[in-house]
Amino acid sequence: KAGVTQTPRYLIKTRGQQVTLSCSPISGHRSVSWYQQTPGQGLQFLFEYFSETQRNKGNFPGRFSGRQFSNSRSEMNVSTLELGDSALYLCASSFGQGNSPLHFGNGTRLTVT
């Protein structure tokens, strides 16, 4: 079965712009989580959506937001981009209950200039 798909793979944006990243989970998965990966901070949890509701949230400013659609696909939006937002953004999906493992996508590489 198809894995977690993230689009686009690469993005280049300018400071002050906004960006939307997309994540299509594995069929049947209802939970989608987002992470930011940078060389300095490593992997940091952004937020998790489960059945169209934000269930958990990390310590990121309000410029980072997301949503989940009825088909479990999720989008993440970053407004007023800063240079420090340059990172690999990873999405992961799971059934979201019990001990179901997360399945990660290959990420979207965002570069802010």
Add this chain to the structure above:
Amino acid sequence: GNSVTQMEGPVTLSEEAFLTINCTYTATGYPSLFWYVQYPGEGLQLLLKATKADDKGSNKGFEATYRKETTSFHLEKGSVQVSDSAVYFCALSDLPGNTPLAFGKGTRLSVIA
């Protein structure tokens, strides 16, 4: 707060050598603990997990034991192979659905024949 500290890499070993990657955590409650692995060119995937104290997770010859008294979850393998070359991440979760909340910065392992 919740955090994970794992040994810095890179680690280079000869085939059939013994591997230990140290991981310690800080958490307010009783989290679940995970090791994730990222093989070259692939996404992160769950290697093993433990959900309570003294549990041992195991997979593909790797093992890790949840030690509450030392707040540790060290990864071990008795005899590494070239195919084990990857980046290993320790993680914890105290969230519903076991969504990883905090990751270590990753340890790159290279195994040479």
